[in-house]
Amino acid sequence: MDVGVNMSLYSLLLEAALVVKLVLVILVLMSVLSWALIFYKLYILNKTKKDILQDYRTFSKAADFVSALRTLKKKPSSSLYRIGTKAVNEIKALEKSNLEDQSKSAVGVENTRRVLRQAVSTEVNRVGYALSFLATCANSAPFLGLFGTVWGIMHTFQSIGMQESTALSAVAPGIAEALVATAFGLGVAIPASIAYNSFLSMLESIEAELINYAGDFLNRAQRELSWLGPAKSSAQVQEETDQEASGRL
Numbered sequence: 001m002d003v004g005v006n007m008s009l010y011s012l013l014l015e016a017a018l019v020v021k022l023v024l025v026i027l028v029l030m031s032v033l034s035w036a037l038i039f040y041k042l043y044i045l046n047k048t049k050k051d052i053l054q055d056y057r058t059f060s061k062a063a064d065f066v067s068a069l070r071t072l073k074k075k076p077s078s079s080l081y082r083i084g085t086k087a088v089n090e091i092k093a094l095e096k097s098n099l100e101d102q103s104k105s106a107v108g109v110e111n112t113r114r115v116l117r118q119a120v121s122t123e124v125n126r127v128g129y130a131l132s133f134l135a136t137c138a139n140s141a142p143f144l145g146l147f148g149t150v151w152g153i154m155h156t157f158q159s160i161g162m163q164e165s166t167a168l169s170a171v172a173p174g175i176a177e178a179l180v181a182t183a184f185g186l187g188v189a190i191p192a193s194i195a196y197n198s199f200l201s202m203l204e205s206i207e208a209e210l211i212n213y214a215g216d217f218l219n220r221a222q223r224e225l226s227w228l229g230p231a232k233s234s235a236q237v238q239e240e241t242d243q244e245a246s247g248r249l
Contacts, residue, residue: 017155020181023148027141027184034137034188037130038195045202048079048127052209055080060216065224079127080213083119087217090115091228108228112221116214123210128203131196138193145185152178 055071055078062068069088072081094108156175222228 017152017177020148020152020155020178023144023151023181024184027144027148027181027188030137030141031184031188034134034192034195037133038191041131041195041199045127045199045206049202049206049209051075052079052206052213056209056213056216059213065220068220079123079210083116083123083210083214084217086119087112087115087214087221091221091225105228109218109222112218112228116218120207120210120214124203124207127206128199131199131203134192134196134199138189138196141185141188141192142182143185145182145188148181148185149178152181 055075058071059068059080062071069084072078072084075081090111091108094111153175156178
């Protein structure tokens, strides 16, 4: 029975109109590429999240800021290492600047925060690269399949007109081969849509962990780098100046 069904489907595909065949070829290519991307991204996203959680624990347990950076340096492929390196480079550049201490502190915190935000965004984009292809497959495959179906039905009606017969035996094969395109389109779109939504959820989780790390990085830098501590406001500076002046008197 299965052999008969397979032979019937095979014969339907062979007898389909040229446009329907082209649509089916496109859908098959989309299916192959989307499944390859699904397996690849499933591996990459799981590995990335696992590495981030492990590296973040190592960073948090480090005795001091310098030791934490050394532990990250052992894994240059780590997302945390790439983010931390960009922030450290900015901190080093600010240390060598000619800004006054108060200005250097204020600028340093803001610049480091901006660099960390950009680095996190870069890592999220890197990990989530090519996910848009799954969204494209999920959105366009049903319409491609529908286009193939409509074209196949048009071709069937033309054949019926030429044969001058409206018998079910004359109509059914053409409609069946046309509906195959819709089935193929849904077969591409459904897994791509499920995978895309699942991967978006995983990507949001990864982004949240990277943001937590960036916040912890900046907090430790402010605590352990004296010049990068919280900048004093002008009111605080004026108050300290007045206190010093009254003390002299």
